[in-house]
Amino acid sequence: MDAHSIVTIVSQKAGLDQAVTEKVDGTIFSVLEHEAEGTTVSSFFAKIPGADALAQKYDVMAAAPAGGGGFLSSLQGALGGVLGEKTGALINGVAALKASGIDMAQIQKAGTTLIQQAEAAAGPQLTGKLLDSVPSLKSHLGL
Template structure:
């Protein structure tokens, strides 16, 4: 399985334009990478061709220091208080919402991505990631 298979599945299940689905999948992979500190997501990224590259293409922390506005201020505040992890989740949700996704669609996209990742990388890799990032349960429909 490669990352394009996951993008296609998300696009089909959520009835999203393929370009929007790609951005959503890349954003979620980026959140997973930042939230897990890269350690727990490494197993998934090595088993799903292109996942790491897609995460970097839609990096939720790129430019977060100068993002400005309410989201930028909130991210800076959370980042100062809780570290990069909180900022990654806030930025990721903001990026997904800017694509026009509502919270139900965000949860469905995350759930679909993780189900597909479970099939590609194995249940232990995904369980380890979910255990390392408890916030996934509240934001990505788990």
């Protein structure tokens, strides 16, 4: 199963627009890419074609657009810099998900469905190992 198929399934099961779902899935993949251990995340992305491209498209650590963002963006950048990349990725990811116009219940539904589909594609052991290395993401997704 590839990333596009996962986006379609999550969109249907979570009742979200396809474009919003792509952003949610890409953001979660990006947080995993930045926070999880290298070989585990590489193995995970190898099992889900297109997941790494989606993570890069919605990179939570990408610089904010010039002239935009305001106070919240500045605060996120400062916190990410002070706390390090791993914590910064999660802070930026959660902020990006909330900014996409969906509430925490929708984020959790989409996240739970994404993880179920990832387990089907990459296997429950690899997915579990990846999530165990990012416990703060698990709590934000209600896992």
